[in-house]
Amino acid sequence: MRLPPSLLTLITDSRFLDHDTGCDHPEIPARLQIILAALKQNDSFAGLRFENSRPAERHWLQEVHDESWLFRFEEAVLSGKTSIDHTDNQICYDSYEVAALAAGAGLAAIDLLEQGQTEQAFCLVRPPGHHAERVRPFGFCFLNNCVVAARYWQQRYGRKRLVVFDFDAHHGNGIQSAFEREADSLYVSIHEHPSFSYPGTGYSDEQGFGDGRGSILNLPLSPGAGDEQLLALLNGQVAEKIGQWQPDAMIVAAGFDGHRADEMSGLRYSTGLYEKIGQSVRRWSNLHCGGRLLSILEGGYELTVLGESVEAYVQGLLSQ
Amino acid sequence: MYISRYMIKEPLTVTPDMLLPEARRLLTENNFRHLPVVDRDGRLVGMITDRDLRSAYPSSMLAESERLLAYEQVEKAVVADIMSVDCVGLTPESTLDDALLLFDRDRMGALPVLEDGRVVGIFSSRDLLAAYKELFGIGEKGSVLLGIDDNGQKGFMTRIVTLLEQHEIPFTRLLRIYDAEHGNHRIYLRLNTFKIAQVVNLLREAGINTVV
Numbered sequence: 099m100r101l102p103p104s105l106l107t108l109i110t111d112s113r114f115l116d117h118d119t120g121c122d123h124p125e126i127p128a129r130l131q132i133i134l135a136a137l138k139q140n141d142s143f144a145g146l147r148f149e150n151s152r153p154a155e156r157h158w159l160q161e162v163h164d165e166s167w168l169f170r171f172e173e174a175v176l177s178g179k180t181s182i183d184h185t186d187n188q189i190c191y192d193s194y195e196v197a198a199l200a201a202g203a204g205l206a207a208i209d210l211l212e213q214g215q216t217e218q219a220f221c222l223v224r225p226p227g228h229h230a231e232r233v234r235p236f237g238f239c240f241l242n243n244c245v246v247a248a249r250y251w252q253q254r255y256g257r258k259r260l261v262v263f264d265f266d267a268h269h270g271n272g273i274q275s276a277f278e279r280e281a282d283s284l285y286v287s288i289h290e291h292p293s294f295s296y297p298g299t300g301y302s303d304e305q306g307f308g309d310g311r312g313s314i315l316n317l318p319l320s321p322g323a324g325d326e327q328l329l330a331l332l333n334g335q336v337a338e339k340i341g342q343w344q345p346d347a348m349i350v351a352a353g354f355d356g357h358r359a360d361e362m363s364g365l366r367y368s369t370g371l372y373e374k375i376g377q378s379v380r381r382w383s384n385l386h387c388g389g390r391l392l393s394i395l396e397g398g399y400e401l402t403v404l405g406e407s408v409e410a411y412v413q414g415l416l417s418q
Numbered sequence: 419m420y421i422s423r424y425m426i427k428e429p430l431t432v433t434p435d436m437l438l439p440e441a442r443r444l445l446t447e448n449n450f451r452h453l454p455v456v457d458r459d460g461r462l463v464g465m466i467t468d469r470d471l472r473s474a475y476p477s478s479m480l481a482e483s484e485r486l487l488a489y490e491q492v493e494k495a496v497v498a499d500i501m502s503v504d505c506v507g508l509t510p511e512s513t514l515d516d517a518l519l520l521f522d523r524d525r526m527g528a529l530p531v532l533e534d535g536r537v538v539g540i541f542s543s544r545d546l547l548a549a550y551k552e553l554f555g556i557g558e559k560g561s562v563l564l565g566i567d568d569n570g571q572k573g574f575m576t577r578i579v580t581l582l583e584q585h586e587i588p589f590t591r592l593l594r595i596y597d598a599e600h601g602n603h604r605i606y607l608r609l610n611t612f613k614i615a616q617v618v619n620l621l622r623e624a625g626i627n628t629v630v
């Protein structure tokens with residue numbers, strides 16, 4: 099018996115809790131537990147379907163990362179190191195496997211989307227990915243989940259023209275470096291201005307090189323900017339760029355650390371803003387790419403508001 | 419902070435007797451804007467810029483016959499005819515600050531670097547920008563700039579540094595700038611960590627307030 103397509107499938111896995119970052123670290127397992135609890139107790143989300151992730155095959159990881167980095171990462175966890183390259187990047191024995199499983203969530207989701215088994219998908223994963231570079235980790239990120247998913251969609255299903263829209267408070271330097279020389283892959287990011295914010299990249303004049311000129315759109319916001327400033331960009335430059343781009347598929351790097359209560363950035367978004375973002379990405383994907391929409395969790399560290407922020411975003415995704 | 423680390427070494431040079439079309443070709447092909455002019459011994463005799471060349475060529479506003487005549491003359495002219503001769507040079511021991519002050523004073527785009535009168539390099543305002551970008555860590559991946567409210571207390575900088583070092587928080591730049599308008603100091607700290615909230619809290623607990 100074939101099940102009717104679910105409106106929204108959440109790809110997650112209890113293994114994601116096994117990436118142990120030690121004490122005094124913002125990127126902790128409780129982030130996911132809180133999100134899942136919030137989504138499960140919301141009665142209006144009764145139609146949500148939950149699926150487990152699967153590990154990304156090595157060759158898909160290698161589409162994004164140098165083998166030398168994968169070896170180094172694997173070796174570091176197996177040898178019992180507690181961090182890699184920087185004390186920000188805390189690891190434990192399970193971290194490599196968990197990161198590969200997080201990178202595989204997008205693949206599992208894309209299969210479901212392409213087989214018509216779900217209308218949209220949201221990967222609730224950790225560790226996050228958008229800071230991870232080809233050969234090294236950055237800012238709590240080890241494998242670039244969004245870019246691995248992008249490569250899979252482009253190569254396995256021929257959805258060549260692809261956009262990643264990133265509303266995490268921080269610039270996704272790893273996604274930018276993957277896309278900045280490519281004519282078919284667009285990266286659009288709204289983030290706190292790099293003069294004040296980690297990782298110090300994402301200036302508006304970074305627009306891509308060579309064939310990729312114009313494939314990067316960085317929209318920095320000043321510290322203190324909130325809903326009004328984000329919505330102006332969302333309904334203005336972002337909507338316009340994605341409309342002109344005419345993508346075959348859309349990936350959203352969904353980070354919730356721009357919330358006014360989240361100390362990881364100086365942005366001042368409200369919880370309700372995430373619903374509007376959800377509505378917009380849903381609308382764009384229906385207008386421009388046949389509804390092919392995949393969201394992947396990035397940051398969001400303030401546990402008192404993370405659950406409700408993700409709830410609001412999901413509410414937006416489900417709007418008609 | 420000597421410019422020798424940042425200058426272009428052994429730059430392309432031209433001789434005073436080179437014909438203008440040839441000099442123009444060199445500038446366009448290499449996408450240069452300045453060329454040092456040297457004698458047989460490599461000694462600086464002048465500088466030639468893309469702007470000098472542009473103004474040497476006849477304006478398109480001229481009548482066709484006049485333009486052709488002027489054009490013929492330019493094609494026969496040599497570098498020595500249009501180069502600027504009274505140019506200032508830097509030395510490998512010049513500092514970035516020397517270069518900045520000279521650029522600022524003379525509105526120059528690039529300066530030759532001389533050793534015993536010989537051209538050993540060229541240093542442009544773009545090289546200067548790149549050097550300062552590196553010095554201040556602008557665009558450095560994995561860093562963040564934090565403003566700190568200077569309360570004017572004795573030993574304030576020491577307290578900041580000690581606190582960071584005790585907690586093994588990597589940082590790479592610490593600047594204290596006097597703000598004449600407000601009569602106080604501003605402090606900027608470049609942290610190389612993503613755990614910003616922890617650092618802000620740590621500083622706050624020690625009575626050190628961060629500002630945007």
Ligand SMILES: [Zn+2]
Binds near residue numbers: 268353
């Ligand atoms: Zn973030």
